[in-house]
Amino acid sequence: xxxxxxxxxxxxxxxxxxxxxxxxxxxxxxxxxxxxxxxxxxxxxxxxxxxxxxxxxxxxxxxxxxxxxxxxxxxxxxxxxxxxxxxxxxxxxxxxxxxxxxxxxxxxxxxxxxxxxxxxxxxxxxxxxxxx
Amino acid sequence: xxxxxxxxxxxxxxxxxxxxxxxxxxxxxxxxxxxxxxxxxxxxxxxxxxxxxxxxxxxxxxxxxxxxxxxxxxxxxxxxxxxxxxxxxxxxxxxxxxxxxxxxxxxxxxxxxxxxxxxxxxxxxxxxxxxx
Amino acid sequence: xxxxxxxxxxxxxxxxxxxxxxxxxxxxxxxxxxxxxxxxxxxxxxxxxxxxxxxxxxxxxxxxxxxxxxxxxxxxxxxxxxxxxxxxxxxxxxxxxxxxxxxxxxxxxxxxxxxxxxxxxxxxxxxxxxxx
Amino acid sequence: xxxxxxxxxxxxxxxxxxxxxxxxxxxxxxxxxxxxxxxxxxxxxxxxxxxxxxxxxxxxxxxxxxxxxxxxxxxxxxxxxxxxxxxxxxxxxxxxxxxxxxxxxxxxxxxxxxxxxxxxxxxxxxxxxxxx
Amino acid sequence: xxxxxxxxxxxxxxxxxxxxxxxxxxxxxxxxxxxxxxxxxxxxxxxxxxxxxxxxxxxxxxxxxxxxxxxxxxxxxxxxxxxxxxxxxxxxxxxxxxxxxxxxxxxxxxxxxxxxxxxxxxxxxxxxxxxx
Amino acid sequence: xxxxxxxxxxxxxxxxxxxxxxxxxxxxxxxxxxxxxxxxxxxxxxxxxxxxxxxxxxxxxxxxxxxxxxxxxxxxxxxxxxxxxxxxxxxxxxxxxxxxxxxxxxxxxxxxxxxxxxxxxxxxxxxxxxxx
Numbered sequence: 001x002x003x004x005x006x007x008x009x010x011x012x013x014x015x016x017x018x019x020x021x022x023x024x025x026x027x028x029x030x031x032x033x034x035x036x037x038x039x040x041x042x043x044x045x046x047x048x049x050x051x052x053x054x055x056x057x058x059x060x061x062x063x064x065x066x067x068x069x070x071x072x073x074x075x076x077x078x079x080x081x082x083x084x085x086x087x088x089x090x091x092x093x094x095x096x097x098x099x100x101x102x103x104x105x106x107x108x109x110x111x112x113x114x115x116x117x118x119x120x121x122x123x124x125x126x127x128x129x130x131x132x
Numbered sequence: 133x134x135x136x137x138x139x140x141x142x143x144x145x146x147x148x149x150x151x152x153x154x155x156x157x158x159x160x161x162x163x164x165x166x167x168x169x170x171x172x173x174x175x176x177x178x179x180x181x182x183x184x185x186x187x188x189x190x191x192x193x194x195x196x197x198x199x200x201x202x203x204x205x206x207x208x209x210x211x212x213x214x215x216x217x218x219x220x221x222x223x224x225x226x227x228x229x230x231x232x233x234x235x236x237x238x239x240x241x242x243x244x245x246x247x248x249x250x251x252x253x254x255x256x257x258x259x260x261x262x263x264x
Numbered sequence: 265x266x267x268x269x270x271x272x273x274x275x276x277x278x279x280x281x282x283x284x285x286x287x288x289x290x291x292x293x294x295x296x297x298x299x300x301x302x303x304x305x306x307x308x309x310x311x312x313x314x315x316x317x318x319x320x321x322x323x324x325x326x327x328x329x330x331x332x333x334x335x336x337x338x339x340x341x342x343x344x345x346x347x348x349x350x351x352x353x354x355x356x357x358x359x360x361x362x363x364x365x366x367x368x369x370x371x372x373x374x375x376x377x378x379x380x381x382x383x384x385x386x387x388x389x390x391x392x393x394x395x396x
Numbered sequence: 397x398x399x400x401x402x403x404x405x406x407x408x409x410x411x412x413x414x415x416x417x418x419x420x421x422x423x424x425x426x427x428x429x430x431x432x433x434x435x436x437x438x439x440x441x442x443x444x445x446x447x448x449x450x451x452x453x454x455x456x457x458x459x460x461x462x463x464x465x466x467x468x469x470x471x472x473x474x475x476x477x478x479x480x481x482x483x484x485x486x487x488x489x490x491x492x493x494x495x496x497x498x499x500x501x502x503x504x505x506x507x508x509x510x511x512x513x514x515x516x517x518x519x520x521x522x523x524x525x526x527x528x
Numbered sequence: 529x530x531x532x533x534x535x536x537x538x539x540x541x542x543x544x545x546x547x548x549x550x551x552x553x554x555x556x557x558x559x560x561x562x563x564x565x566x567x568x569x570x571x572x573x574x575x576x577x578x579x580x581x582x583x584x585x586x587x588x589x590x591x592x593x594x595x596x597x598x599x600x601x602x603x604x605x606x607x608x609x610x611x612x613x614x615x616x617x618x619x620x621x622x623x624x625x626x627x628x629x630x631x632x633x634x635x636x637x638x639x640x641x642x643x644x645x646x647x648x649x650x651x652x653x654x655x656x657x658x659x660x
Numbered sequence: 661x662x663x664x665x666x667x668x669x670x671x672x673x674x675x676x677x678x679x680x681x682x683x684x685x686x687x688x689x690x691x692x693x694x695x696x697x698x699x700x701x702x703x704x705x706x707x708x709x710x711x712x713x714x715x716x717x718x719x720x721x722x723x724x725x726x727x728x729x730x731x732x733x734x735x736x737x738x739x740x741x742x743x744x745x746x747x748x749x750x751x752x753x754x755x756x757x758x759x760x761x762x763x764x765x766x767x768x769x770x771x772x773x774x775x776x777x778x779x780x781x782x783x784x785x786x787x788x789x790x791x792x
Contacts, residue, residue: 001524001526002481002522002524003522003523003524004480004481004520004521004522004523005520005521005523006520007386009385011288011292011294011384011385012292013277016178018178020183020185022185023331023332024275024332026332026333027334028276028277028331028332028333028334029276029277029278029292029293029295029334030275031293031294031295032295033385033386043479043482046414046416046417046477047476047477047478047481048416048477048479048481051416052520053416056520068287068290068292069290069292070277070291080179081179081180083175083178084136085134085135085136085175085180085181086175086179086180088134089134120275120295121273121275121295121297122271122782123139123188124136124137124184125136125137126134126135126136126137126181127134127135128133128134128135129133139782141781141783143684143689143780143781144688144689145673145687145689145730146689148442150442152444152447152449155727156671156728158728158730159673160671160672160728160730161672161673161688161689161690162690162691163689163691163781165781165782200683200688201687201688202673202686202688202689212443213442214443215439215442215444217398217399217400217443217445220398221398252691253669253671254650254651254669255403255452255650255669256400256402256403256452257400257401258399258400258401259399259401260397260399261397265788266745266749266786267786267788268745268784268785269785269787270783271782271784272783280574282574284576286581307745310676310680310741310743311741311742311743311745312680312741312743312745312746313745315680316784317682320783320784344575345574345575345576346575347571347574347575347576348532349532350575369680386518386535387518387536388532388534388584389532390531390577391532391533392529392530394529405650407552407557407558408556408557409542409555409556409598410557419595419596423541423597424540424541424557424595424597424598425539425542425556425598426557428559429649463551463556464551464552464556465554465555465556466541516559517537517559517561518537548706548711548713549706550713608707609706609707609708611703611707611708613662613663613664613703613707614703614707614708650667651667651668652664652666652667652712653664654662654665655662655663657661
């Protein structure tokens with residue numbers, strides 16, 4: 001199995017609901033360093049997993065919708081906790097939609113899976129992985 | 133599949149038995165930067181994998197039993213080589229015990245697996261992963 | 265010249281005033297990974313720069329006042345832009361106050377300077393350094 | 397499942413053929429920081445995955461054939477794009493050959509798989525994993 | 529003294545002349561992860577060292593002239609060894625020119641110095657620092 | 661001012677004397693990731709600070725005397741606390757001796773200074789810098 005990963009980041013505000021979150025129930029924020037990984041069983045005709053330029057561009061496009069925002073005010077997240085792991089899924093699913101729509105190139109239709117990791121600090125990160 | 137990872141570290145002394153270890157048969161030491169990863173198929177009611185605060189606390193509690201010690205003097209390791217990979221298993225198994233005992237919260241009973249990585253330097257690390 | 269550095273982090277929300285900040289004028293947030301460096305010309309009687317345990321504890325105490333907060337609501341920052349470089353100065357000055365108050369031990373009175381670096385992402389950071 | 401990973405690096409020149417590569421069609425170069433991971437289900441008699449010294453040595457030997465070279469001039473790569481993911485496979489396959497030839501020790505015959513990751517920058521990397 | 533740093537990278541081919549370079553006399557290449565640091569004694573009216581957006585943009589513009597190229601073919605480097613430390617100076621000097629030309633904003637005229645670090649691998653890097 | 665830095669590491673056991681060290685008074689250990697920096701005002705005839713190959717080799721030679729050892733048993737450290745900052749000085753001074761002895765090449769006699777940083781974990785490091 002092959003994979004390529006590209007890294008970008010977002011800087012957002014949010015708060016959590018639920019006693020388990022302790023002080024993180026207050027409005028605070030995070031830099032999420034985001035790693036998006038694309039997997040496939042065999043390389044395409046160019047000997048690559050996916051066009052790394054397109055992959056970076058599409059990831060950046062998805063992140064731009066969240067960047068420099070208060071996620072508590074975003075309709076897409078109404079009523080849900082925007083935990084690091086939940087955001088990893090949102091980003092992976094949106095990348096999958098773009099793959100299916102052809103935004104990562106025709107060759108990308110051969111991708112087997114996507115995983116997304118969000119680093120919230122030097123000592124904590126979360127991931128979500130799915131098939132395509 | 134979702135996962136969250138928390139990082140901590142220990143500073144220990146030890147030695148190895150066996151020609152394969154060369155100069156590491158002498159008493160020496162290591163800083164192990166320890167990453168503990170918790171996996172599950174679906175998020176819990178709070179939209180998380182596990183309470184990251186509890187996860188950090190339990191990992192720290194397990195590491196405290198080794199930290200600032202000479203592992204050659206610990207009864208738990210009598211007669212075995214405390215290689216990086218072997219220590220990864222010990223830590224993963226102890227985390228699993230704590231999950232089963234409810235120390236990571238009731239929700240943590242839904243965890244699917246644990247993996248532990250110990251970084252012994254900037255150029256070498258070892259991991260152990262298991263189901264729960 | 266000798267130095268020791270300890271690392272910790274905070275997760276905060278804030279916004280900026282001024283056209284130069286572009287989209288960062290909106291309420292957003294950041295994880296700041298904070299490195300505090302203590303410098304001195306000669307080591308103390310214990311052969312150290314400063315008690316690393318006390319240094320970590322005092323840094324953590326200062327950061328606790330900001331952590332999981334919206335800096336826009338903090339009286340200490342009323343009317344000022346809480347840029348990464350400005351926060352580096354605030355943290356360095358508070359560490360200096362604690363050194364002068366004896367909170368880092370009597371030996372710490374021999375410290376020559378402090379510098380603080382805040383990493384706001386994997387591609388941007390800011391520092392402030394001062395004498396003691 | 398256990399694993400150990402060792403890190404090394406190479407500095408090479410190369411160019412790509414295919415419109416998808418844009419400016420990377422020109423002769424340019426890369427530092428590849430190479431992580432080689434060895435996996436097995438159970439530890440050997442020395443309580444290790446594989447002799448980490450031998451693993452580092454064999455990886456270094458394989459990389460020495462590429463290091464400080466223009467890959468466009470290497471017979472082994474005639475007519476193929478030496479993408480990061482393609483190079484990961486070449487290195488993994490050569491490590492597998494060495495395992496089968498006994499170069500990583502008799503115990504290494506119990507290895508279950510190998511994966512190789514090449515970091516081409518702080519924001520992009522690629523991997524290939526295979527069974528043994 | 530305050531500073532801010534922004535990170536970018538280039539991927540280039542080159543070769544060296546001189547016995548001291550050993551195998552690096554052959555055509556090879558490197559990824560240089562480039563950190564550009566801007567220093568000043570006091571913050572400007574916006575409470576910053578320099579507009580981090582402009583700083584990133586100007587650094588990127590300078591690096592674009594080298595990126596995906598064989599430095600041996602560049603007129604700017606005719607007859608000189610493009611060592612990591614020499615490239616750090618070139619980039620710092622070009623940043624200084626842009627500061628003086630006003631490309632980093634009027635406020636940037638208050639900058640005291642610039643330093644540039646190029647990481648050529650995980651185990652080697654070089655820097656050049658200068659006043660403005 | 662120019663500089664180049666090379667990285668290596670050691671894995672040692674040791675203990676500390678003095679109440680300030682708390683649990684670190686017990687025999688424990690550390691991986692020290694060691695960064696050695698060489699500074700000079702102007703580049704030499706090869707357009708470099710110092711031969712990076714020789715620099716790495718000499719650093720490795722110095723570290724070999726400590727590696728895989730219990731520092732409490734080394735005559736060189738009898739009666740002193742081998743704190744991270746104290747070890748940084750020992751390594752810097754030994755590098756300086758080798759520079760003066762010509763082991764880093766004739767050109768290295770133009771070096772202005774050396775600094776050594778020892779990373780004892782992902783959250784703590786210490787440095788010593790000196791002139792030549």
